Amino acid sequence: MARQPTMTGRLPIILVPLLLGVLLGCPDHAWALQSHGPPEGLYVHQMAHIHFVLALGYLLWDIRRSSFTSMGWRYLQVFCLLMIVWNVLAFTGHAMGVVLEPHHISTVQGYFQSRLLGPLTTTKIIFYITKLDHLVAVPALFFLFIGMRSLYRTVIEHAGEEKK
Amino acid sequence: MNGLPLLPTIIIDMAGSMADIIFSFLAMRYALLLTRRQPDNFLWGYLFYFCMALSAFSVSRAAGHLVKQFLFMSDNGDIWADIAPYSGGFNTLLLISVSAVTIFYNKSVQAYESIEQKAAKLKSANLQLEKAAAELKELNMHLEEKVEERTAELSKSEKKFRHLFSNSKDMIFFGDIGKNVLEINESGLEMLGYSPEDAKSLNLYQIFRNEEDIFTYYELLSRDGYIKDFEAEFQKKDGSVIYVLISATAIYDDNGKMIGCEAIAKDLTRVKTMMEQLVSSEKMASVGQMAAGVAHEINTPLGIILGYAQLMKDDFDEDSEAYQNLCVIERQTKASRKIVADLLKFSRQAGSARKDIDLNEILSDVVAVTEHNLNLNHIQVHLDLADHLPRVIGDAEKLRQVFVNLINNAQHAMEEQGGGDLYLGTSYDPGKKQVITRVRDTGHGIPEEVKAKIFDPFFTTKPVGKGTGLGLSVTYGIIQDHGGTIVVESPVRNPDSGEMMQGTEFRILLPRAEDTETVALKEEGGRPETM
Numbered sequence: 001m002a003r004q005p006t007m008t009g010r011l012p013i014i015l016v017p018l019l020l021g022v023l024l025g026c027p028d029h030a031w032a033l034q035s036h037g038p039p040e041g042l043y044v045h046q047m048a049h050i051h052f053v054l055a056l057g058y059l060l061w062d063i064r065r066s067s068f069t070s071m072g073w074r075y076l077q078v079f080c081l082l083m084i085v086w087n088v089l090a091f092t093g094h095a096m097g098v099v100l101e102p103h104h105i106s107t108v109q110g111y112f113q114s115r116l117l118g119p120l121t122t123t124k125i126i127f128y129i130t131k132l133d134h135l136v137a138v139p140a141l142f143f144l145f146i147g148m149r150s151l152y153r154t155v156i157e158h159a160g161e162e163k164k
Numbered sequence: 165m166n167g168l169p170l171l172p173t174i175i176i177d178m179a180g181s182m183a184d185i186i187f188s189f190l191a192m193r194y195a196l197l198l199t200r201r202q203p204d205n206f207l208w209g210y211l212f213y214f215c216m217a218l219s220a221f222s223v224s225r226a227a228g229h230l231v232k233q234f235l236f237m238s239d240n241g242d243i244w245a246d247i248a249p250y251s252g253g254f255n256t257l258l259l260i261s262v263s264a265v266t267i268f269y270n271k272s273v274q275a276y277e278s279i280e281q282k283a284a285k286l287k288s289a290n291l292q293l294e295k296a297a298a299e300l301k302e303l304n305m306h307l308e309e310k311v312e313e314r315t316a317e318l319s320k321s322e323k324k325f326r327h328l329f330s331n332s333k334d335m336i337f338f339g340d341i342g343k344n345v346l347e348i349n350e351s352g353l354e355m356l357g358y359s360p361e362d363a364k365s366l367n368l369y370q371i372f373r374n375e376e377d378i379f380t381y382y383e384l385l386s387r388d389g390y391i392k393d394f395e396a397e398f399q400k401k402d403g404s405v406i407y408v409l410i411s412a413t414a415i416y417d418d419n420g421k422m423i424g425c426e427a428i429a430k431d432l433t434r435v436k437t438m439m440e441q442l443v444s445s446e447k448m449a450s451v452g453q454m455a456a457g458v459a460h461e462i463n464t465p466l467g468i469i470l471g472y473a474q475l476m477k478d479d480f481d482e483d484s485e486a487y488q489n490l491c492v493i494e495r496q497t498k499a500s501r502k503i504v505a506d507l508l509k510f511s512r513q514a515g516s517a518r519k520d521i522d523l524n525e526i527l528s529d530v531v532a533v534t535e536h537n538l539n540l541n542h543i544q545v546h547l548d549l550a551d552h553l554p555r556v557i558g559d560a561e562k563l564r565q566v567f568v569n570l571i572n573n574a575q576h577a578m579e580e581q582g583g584g585d586l587y588l589g590t591s592y593d594p595g596k597k598q599v600i601t602r603v604r605d606t607g608h609g610i611p612e613e614v615k616a617k618i619f620d621p622f623f624t625t626k627p628v629g630k631g632t633g634l635g636l637s638v639t640y641g642i643i644q645d646h647g648g649t650i651v652v653e654s655p656v657r658n659p660d661s662g663e664m665m666q667g668t669e670f671r672i673l674l675p676r677a678e679d680t681e682t683v684a685l686k687e688e689g690g691r692p693e694t695m
Contacts, residue, residue, distance in 0.1 A: 048256045144187065
């Protein structure tokens with residue numbers, strides 16, 4: 001038996017052509033293809049960091065909620081915390097990079113002799129610290145590594161016990 | 165120069181980038197191993213994808229950083245200016261990818277937990293199955309032993325009940341609703357005189373003498389489910405009757421419908437006979453007392469009548485009518501006095517002379533007197549006297565009268581058929597210490613309904629004028645006076661073959677002389693027995 005179209009079902013059929021008609025009939029710059037300026041890439045990147053922080057925070061909360069008690073999951077929690085810290089550092093570093101002018105860094109004596117020129121302001125010090133973000137990122141990934149290894153070993157041990 | 169050297173940041177950046185790649189790949193490797201180890205585990209799959217995305221991000225970022233450092237070191241910073249947007253864009257893209265993968269953790273856990281729960285249930289079910297399988301295996305292993313054990317128990321129980329069924333001295337039988345006998349024990353067959361072959365086709369119509377009793381029996385069973393102390397008469401194979409007391413229980417099927425019965429029947433014939441004999445004995449005792457009283461009362465006037473009649477005879481001529489009438493009075497009075505004397509003998513009121521006697525001798529004397537008369541009636545006498553028969557204490561004259569009475573009765577029983585055989589014999593039962601005298605004829609026998617009355621005074625089946633009905637009463641009285649017992653059997657069972665023979669046998673059982681004193685001390689001697 002063929003289904004009879006209802007009023008609700010017919011609504012998109014009516015609205016979509018109507019909307020298209022209005023948009024095409026009333027052209028304006030706001031509705032045309034939008035151009036992307038130079039800061040947009042930075043904004044997207046920063047938003048991605050925020051997104052990652054939120055995702056990691058959610059993961060951390062969820063792991064704790066899941067009541068997984070093995071060492072592997074504890075290492076993963078440490079990884080999440082460190083990665084959140086790294087994201088904050090990276091986010092801050094990117095922001096400081098915008099504030100800092102090119103002449104604040106001297107490369108006159110070669111790249112290896114590059115210096116952050118004084119006087120040292122808070123901005124410059126924060127910039128300098130954020131440049132050392134690998135001191136957080138590397139331990140974070142290390143904890144991820146030992147976390148995964150611990151989980152694997154637990155599985156192996158468990159399988160061995162079951163065999164016994 | 166103020167400021168901070170950037171060399172440490174360059175070194176850390178380059179070393180850190182390489183370390184990032186290494187650690188992220190090592191993490192991915194273990195995630196991969198986990199997925200290979202447990203491919204069905206949803207959580208390991210999630211972690212693998214997470215590590216893969218993170219490795220991709222690490223490679224992208226580290227590669228960008230290293231390229232940048234090398235370009236700047238080689239003084240080609242302007243090239244980096246061209247690459248930087250791509251590197252940054254790629255980093256951003258992978259960063260978002262990692263973030264996207266990260267937030268799917270919750271769903272992965274849910275899927276994992278769901279699978280784990282199902283796996284736990286399956287595991288539990290498996291454990292139970294394994295347990296059941298183990299139990300089954302154990303049961304299988306010991307099944308034979310258990311079967312043997314149960315069979316032995318069952319056999320023991322069956323043997324016990326079979327023993328009870330087979331060895332019971334009472335009749336036990338199982339019947340179906342069609343009134344067929346399904347199974348009957350040996351005692352039952354023996355009681356009814358059937359062989360084991362007959363048992364296969366036996367039914368209750370053959371066993372019960374009265375058909376109404378069968379219907380009453382089944383009606384009571386179906387109404388109450390049981391019967392207690394139901395009195396009935398069973399007919400034996402040879403036609404003789406036994407009295408039984410039945411207790412039975414109904415057998416039901418699964419639907420509660422009666423399908424048969426199981427019954428125990430106790431032979432009460434002997435008890436019933438004994439009861440009848442007891443009643444008879446009491447009756448005889450009371451009749452004897454009455455007869456003695458009457459005899460005493462009548463004896464005196466009879467003596468006076470006889471005396472006066474004899475005196476009056478002297479007053480008349482022998483040819484006169486009056487003299488003849490007085491002779492009739494005298495004769496009839498004497499006959500009456502004989503009856504009174506018999507009554508006194510029956511009631512044991514008459515005196516007797518006891519001495520040590522030989523029954524063989526007495527029986528021979530009686531045969532000598534009666535044989536001629538018996539032969540005239542075509543009756544063949546068979547005398548079988550036991551050697552070394554113990555002597556008895558008694559009145560020889562009275563005992564002769566006993567045997568004469570019995571032989572007379574035998575003669576009368578065989579008169580109708582024109583003769584027969586008369587078996588006379590003596591024997592000794594050492595077990596009971598009794599001297600037995602047998603008088604058996606091959607006459608018509610005693611009907612069942614009169615058996616209990618034959619010892620009653622004045623009871624006779626002979627035509628009027630042929631008997632007073634006191635012969636057996638007197639016999640009974642004399643035997644009882646001697647501390648003996650008189651037994652009647654009619655028809656007679658052949659002791660050798662067990663077959664029933666036509667006729668009647670009287671057995672006189674008297675104590676031997678040595679035991680007479682003991683017997684005499686007993687208040688009541690013996691009672692007549694009818695069989």
